[in-house]
Amino acid sequence: MTSTLPLSIPFTDRLEPAAELTMAGGQPVLPSKFAVPGPPRLPVARIRLAERLGRCVRNPVTVVTGPAGSGKTEAVAAWVRAGAGGHPAAWVTFEQEDDHPVVFWTYLVESLRRSGLTLRRTPMDLVGTAHGQPTAMARLAADLSGQPRPVTLVLDGACTVPGSTWADELDFLVRHAAGLLRLVLIGRSDPPLPLHRYRVAGTLSEVRGGDLAFTGPEAGELLARHGIALAPDGLADAVRRTEGWAVGLRLFAMAWQGRPGADGAPPTLRGDEAGVAEYFVREVLRAQGRDVRDFLLRTSILETVTPELARLLTDRPDAQRLLAELARQNAFVEVVTEQPPAYRYHGLFAELLRTVLAGDQPGRVPELHRRAAGRLAADGRPLDAVGHAVAAGDWDAAADLAVESCAVLRLLTGGPGDRLADLFRDLPADAPGPAAALTAAALAYARAETDAAADRLAAAERSMTGTGATPSRRICAAALHGLLARAAGDAPGMQAAAGRMRVLLAELSPAARERREEVRAFALLLTGTAQSWTGAADEAAATLTDAAAAAGAWPALRPGCLRDLALLHAHRGHLSRAAALVDEAAGLPADTAAPTPPDAADDGAATAEVVRAWVATERYDVERGWRHLRAAEPLCRAPRAGAAAAAAALVRSRLLRARGEPREALAALAGLGGSAVPQWARREAALSRARILAAAGRGDEAAATVAGLPGPELPDCAVVRAGALRVGGDRDGARRLAAAAVDVAGAVVPVRLDGWLTLAGLAADDGDAEAASGALRRALRLAEPEALRRQLHEAGPQLRRLMRDGVPAGRRGAPAADRARPARAPRPRAAPVEKLSGRELEVLRHVEAMLPTEEIAGALYVSVNTVKTHVRSILRKLSASRRTEAVRRARELGLL
Structure with missing residues (x-):
């Protein structure tokens, strides 16, 4: 800025009419430059932004930047129109043509005068700052520092003014105006001021595109101003599609208003629609050179644009610099991550670019997708690679990518599998090759079509010969075999499939094994499920714990492991742990537990609700138990809800017994004897049946029921047999069995609790108050940590009275006088009581x-x-x- 343009300005201390201001050559000082923009036709009060600006301008410098049409100028103008926080405010709108130093500084100085400031120097002196004269610059700074209160100077579009000399001089004013000059600079990109220095010094405030984006309530108010009322889901979709972009929302409103009637579904705004496309073309694309436009078109096929992918698709070695510059210009390109750098295009902008690319260069699109697919697969991003292969129309390559990366396994357990299912939605039924057949089998399994899955799996295995039988293909086939075995309740089949997966995993190179950690987690899940079905509950719990830990590399698998583990813990009496695992599974981030196929979702939800019902029932919270059971039972009708359905039947039986309906409780257990039910559930059902029979005085039937179980000498059977012997009058035999059961190392708490309650009942039968109270104290100590109440309530009225009053029943057949004077004994702790409503x-x-x-x-x-x-x-x-x-x-x- 070295040339000058002399002014012809009559000096006065007072504000002069704009018409009297001219420059040499007759160029006028345009009053419109100082006008604060008026509100739009249908304004929206954005109190959030006004309050933020009020806080920002306490700093000497505030920058407000955002893409075209993001509402940055209107946000600041609304704040100024509302009073600018009670301080004088000067406004100047700059354009690219205002690059002459005299023009720039004339407008700036005149805007300060128009705001009401009294400047002691002549305008010629003040405009002399444009010559870079330190004395003139100091005079203006001195005038500003002598003002009685701060003044806000808004420069709209200053970043469009070429050069940086004006910015250097403006920086001098900011530093020497004694904090009384508050600059607000509005533009699509940052001005050439030393923002980094202000940021470190804490004198900079920033309002960026994300801050300017309309929130849901603000978007709702904007649409309401257009006479449009959307349901919450529709409003959320409009905000999501436009990303809160002000112009996008107004274009959406215009598209809605153009439809006949107001009760139909709102239109879906797309980037290639006329209004949006015209805006992007005029405001963004025309400002770029041909090479930059070509760069944007080629890279628009990517959801996330990295410099490496951009270089691959455009053959431009300067891709990183160009992306950074486009982001700096707010050309609808924003930074996703700083390190390593990654970018994304505004959704509507990307749609327009892809439409233009398909129209102008249709032959290039498949090749671009193939390039991207190859690079993403090499980078270990198989799902993204599959998406590009499908977009290229190469089904064979897409299926091969899904299978060789073992990503197809995710179709089988939920999580990102729904994305794969969507990608392969149009997979041709006759797609050739084993990879396509395996993918089709996985899709069929995900839809709960087990017969079709088995057929497609058989077809895939027939075609896997020679070099076609890669380890990854065989791993996927083994996983499918394992899940089909799980659906059929075939525990040996699950174990065999898991074993094959482990062997095949060992055949991979160390690097490939490291990328296939999910295969190990999957094999552990199958093994743990098989152990659970065969009754090895302790081993199953340990295996499923390992599976959940291994699923860290595959978060979508983890919730299922946690829920299965929770069911086992509930069965073993670890109620707090079971409840915590279910809550942990439910609290996993949504992006790692994406929606699953309906039956799989029901399976997981059923297990979670059954666990909650089990925990509530064991704590004798009957109302809560029924509530969770009623939520679980409809879900237990899903094809794969075998274990959950069996557990639900056990819980129902216990709740019915608590309600005093033993016949119905027995009926609830009737269907739990088949091979499609886990062995632990079949065993628990038989034991529950025996307990109900014993409580009804049918000791012989109870003993016969237990005798038919494997391992009748185990603690759980021994305790139930003791109860049956007690009913039959063999108290000594019952005492021996119960005493032996409570002393077995490793016996779970519910079994030991039953044993001590049986011993307490036998002592009470004999009139031995001290022994009865001692056994009850042991039982209550066992019950307290997990708040186990159900078994205490089912102990019978004799023990309930003893727990309540500490008075044991007299010996059977003893004289009335003896019964009237029972032996004194320490009173046991009061039994827990279910909360009254x-x-x-x-x-x-x-x-x-x-x-x-x-x-x-x-x-x-x-x-x-x-x-x-x-x-x-x-x-x-x-x-x-x-x-x-x-x-x-x-x-x-x-x-x-």
């Missing part, structure tokens, strides 16, 4: 007042039967046989 507490208070059932019903505006139901529930929860006993018990517990 709010309505039950209301009924209990009326019972305490000795109101009859009819009056309670009238007071609560419910039926007599409803009151009776509540009373029965209260008696059950408080282990009472009469209303007066329930009231006394409630007072002891502080409920009344």
Whole structure:
């Protein structure tokens, strides 16, 4: 900036009319340059941005940058129109033609005068700063520093002014204006000021494109101004498609308004539609050279653009520099990651570019996709590689990429498999080659079409001969065999498939094995499931724990491992661990637990709900147990919900027994004897059946039921046999079996708890109060950590009274006087009580007042039967046989 353009400006301390300002040659000073832009036709109050700007301008420099049409000028203008925080505000709109130093500084100085500032120097002196004269620059800085309050100077479009001398001089003013000059610079890119220095000094505020993007509520208000009301899902989709881009939302509103009627589905805005396309072409593409436009077109096929991929597709060695420059210009290119650098194009912009590419260079598109697929596969990104192979129309290559990377396994367990399913949605039925057949088999399995999956798998294996039988193909085939065996309840088949996968994995090179960690996790899952089905619960829990850890490289597999593991822990009495595992599986990030095929999703959801129902039932939270069971049972009808369905039947039986319906509880267990049910569930069903029979006094039937199980000498069977012998009158035999069971190392807590309760009951039968109380104390200590209450409530009225009152029943056949003076014993800890509902507490208070059932019903505006139901529930929860006993018990517990 060395040349000058003399001014003809009559000096005055007061604001001069704009018409009197001219430059040499008659060039006028345009008043429009100082005008704050008015609001759009349908303005939206963006309070969030106004408040942010109010905070930003406390710093000397604020930059507001964003792509074309992002609303940056309107955001600042709205803030200025609203009063600019109570400080004077000067506005100048610059254009590229305002590159002459005198023109630039004339407008800047005049804008300060128009804001109401009194400048002590002549305009000629002040404009002299354009000559780079330090004295003139210091004079202007001195005038600014002498103002009574800060002034905000908004320079809209200054970044379009060529050169950087004006920026150097502006920086001088900022540094020497004693903090009274607040610059706000608006543009598509950063101005050539030393922003890095301001940033380090903490004197810079930044408002970027992401800050300018419309939020959901703001977009809803904008559309409402156009008379458009969208449902929440429709509004979210509009914001997602436009990415909050202001112009995009207004174009969306215009497209909606152009449709006849207002009750139809909203239009889907696309980047290649006329209005959007014209905007991008005029505001972005025309500003770029032919070579840059070609670069954008070729790289538009990528979701994420890296410099390496860009160089591969465009043959430009300067791809990284060009991407960085486009991002700096806010040309609808934004940085995704800094290290390593990666970029993305605005969704609508990318759509337009791809449409133009397909129209102008249709023959080049497949080749570009093939190049991208090869590079992405080499970089270990098989899903992205498959997507490009499909886009190139090369089904054989796409299937081969999916199989050789073992990504096809993800179709079998959920997670990103839904993306693969979508990519292969149009896979031709007659696609040649073993890889295509394996992919088709996996797709059939994902749709729960097990017969079709088996047929396609057989076809794939017939074609896998010689060099076609690669290790990866054989691994995928073995995995499919394993899952088909799992669907059929074939535990040996699962074990065999897992073994083949491990052998084949060992044949790979160390580098390939490292990239196939998911295969090991998959094999562990099959092994753990097989162990669970054969009744080896301890081994299954250990294996599934290893599977969940190995699935760190394959997060989509982890939730299934955690849920299966949770079911095993619930069965073994580790209730807190089971609940925590289910919560952990449910809390995994959405992008690692993507939607799965309907039956697979039901399988996982069914297992989670059954575990929650199991935990609630064992803690005798009957209402919660029923709630989770009712949520689980519809899901248990899925084809692959065998283990979950069996566990749901066990929980139902226990809840029915708690409700006092032993016949229905037995009926619930009727279908758990088949081979399609895990062995641990079949065993537990038989033991539950025997317990119900023993409680009904049918000891011989109970003993016969247990005798038919493998390992009748094991602790779980021994305890149930002890209960049957007790019913039959063989108390000594029952005592020997129960005492032996509680001393077995490794016996799970529920079995040991049953054993101690049986010993307590036998001691109470004999009138041995001290032994009964001691056994109860041992039982309660076992029950306390996991809050196990169900077994305590099922121990029978004799033990419930002992737990409640510490008074044992007398010896059978003993004289009445002996029964009246029972031996004193330490009182055991009170048995846990299931929480009463709010309505039950209301009924209990009326019972305490000795109101009859009819009056309670009238007071609560419910039926007599409803009151009776509540009373029965209260008696059950408080282990009472009469209303007066329930009231006394409630007072002891502080409920009344």
